[in-house]
Amino acid sequence: MIVAERKPFSEILSMVEDYSRILVVGCGSCVTICMAGGEEEVKILSSQLRLAFKKNKKDIEVEEAMALRQCDDEYMNNPELINKVKKADIVISMACGIGVQHATAFFNRIITDKPIKIVPGLNTTFMGANLDVGVWEERCVGCGDCVLEKTGGICPITRCAKSLLNGPCGGSSNGKCEINKETDCAWHLIIERLEALGELDRIKPIEMYKDWRPSHDGGPRKIIREDMRI
Amino acid sequence: MTEFEPKIIAFCCHYCALAAADVAGKTGLQFSPNIRIIRVLCTGKIEVPHLLKAFESGADGVVVISCKFGECYFKEGNFRAQKKVERAQSLLQEAGLKPERLLFDFVPGPGAKKFVDILNGMTERVRSLGPNPSVH
Numbered sequence: 001m002i003v004a005e006r007k008p009f010s011e012i013l014s015m016v017e018d019y020s021r022i023l024v025v026g027c028g029s030c031v032t033i034c035m036a037g038g039e040e041e042v043k044i045l046s047s048q049l050r051l052a053f054k055k056n057k058k059d060i061e062v063e064e065a066m067a068l069r070q071c072d073d074e075y076m077n078n079p080e081l082i083n084k085v086k087k088a089d090i091v092i093s094m095a096c097g098i099g100v101q102h103a104t105a106f107f108n109r110i111i112t113d114k115p116i117k118i119v120p121g122l123n124t125t126f127m128g129a130n131l132d133v134g135v136w137e138e139r140c141v142g143c144g145d146c147v148l149e150k151t152g153g154i155c156p157i158t159r160c161a162k163s164l165l166n167g168p169c170g171g172s173s174n175g176k177c178e179i180n181k182e183t184d185c186a187w188h189l190i191i192e193r194l195e196a197l198g199e200l201d202r203i204k205p206i207e208m209y210k211d212w213r214p215s216h217d218g219g220p221r222k223i224i225r226e227d228m229r230i
Numbered sequence: 231m232t233e234f235e236p237k238i239i240a241f242c243c244h245y246c247a248l249a250a251a252d253v254a255g256k257t258g259l260q261f262s263p264n265i266r267i268i269r270v271l272c273t274g275k276i277e278v279p280h281l282l283k284a285f286e287s288g289a290d291g292v293v294v295i296s297c298k299f300g301e302c303y304f305k306e307g308n309f310r311a312q313k314k315v316e317r318a319q320s321l322l323q324e325a326g327l328k329p330e331r332l333l334f335d336f337v338p339g340p341g342a343k344k345f346v347d348i349l350n351g352m353t354e355r356v357r358s359l360g361p362n363p364s365v366h
């Protein structure tokens with residue numbers, strides 16, 4: 001899932017304090033699961049904004065709403081939500097950066113009598129797994145050409161600090177990476193796993209440079225499935 | 231000018247704090263009339279938005295009273311409640327309210343005396359902090 005964290009309150013406040021009708025919209029998928037932008041976090045941010053504005057004697061309305069997925073028109077094409085967006089002077093999106101951008105494009109397409117301003121309530125951090133209650137860690141950077149079949153299901157691009165394809169480097173010590181003692185050496189894990197699988201020979205040949213063309217840096221990547229289109 | 235009478239919400243665990251309130255009533259121990267009790271089956275079920283909402287709705291102070299650590303009927307509800315209170319305290323501070331307006335405490339068994347002391351102490355604390363600046 002996409003993992004995000006809420007922006008500091010002071011930063012959010014400075015984005016919206018000059019407006020009088022604010023709408024906070026949460027996202028019901030990834031950021032709900034990582035407890036950054038779901039229904040509960042919408043309530044929390046809205047309460048904080050109301051308390052802060054009232055303390056400063058500002059007469060500002062804060063409304064709340066949810067969309068199951070802000071990265072998909074289907075879940076935002078809801079008359080109640082569209083109406084709330086129309087009434088607002090500014091919208092705080094509690095989705096990931098994808099949701100903020102998609103909601104901006106969607107609502108500006110649907111609502112034509114005024115421009116809709118949407119600002120981010122979260123910092124989108126990484127694609128990761130939920131390791132324990134309240135713990136998430138990055139697992140994939142979306143390189144576009146997955147190598148997990150060669151590395152025992154452990155990603156060297158994401159989990160090795162140097163993204164080495166032939167590891168470990170000299171900084172690996174007692175299973176930990178030289179960047180800090182808390183971070184596992186990805187190549188230590190890869191070797192242990194391949195050994196358990198009886199596939200250690202897999203890393204004997206030198207892996208040549210990776211084809212980075214399917215990765216980021218050439219503008220936004222796009223997938224079109226012709227079989228899904230009419 | 232009349233003296234400020236704080237409004238205080240006390241979220242009380244059914245198994246200990248409420249039992250303590252009962253014993254206090256039966257034994258004639260009085261607590262401040264500024265307190266409004268909200269009974270919860272376990273303080274672990276209180277969510278951060280409930281705590282913030284209480285302040286938005288006019289509370290000058292909020293106290294969460296659970297069982298002693300190790301005595302929670304649901305094992306770890308009071309540990310969860312304490313964490314949530316700590317989080318809500320920092321959220322309140324960000325919004326410009328003093329975190330001291332929100333308190334977490336516990337009573338052992340039906341400890342009526344401690345229960346009454348917590349409530350009376352909270353009333354005095356909030357009286358000296360003054361009214362909730364986001365309401366008045």
Ligand code: SF4
Nearest residue numbers: 027029030071096099
């Ligand atoms: S907008 Fe972002 S957080 Fe929400 S469902 Fe889509 S990818 Fe997940």
Ligand code: SF4
Nearest residue numbers: 140141143146147155
């Ligand atoms: S190799 Fe690429 S696609 Fe596969 S997990 Fe790593 S970053 Fe993700």
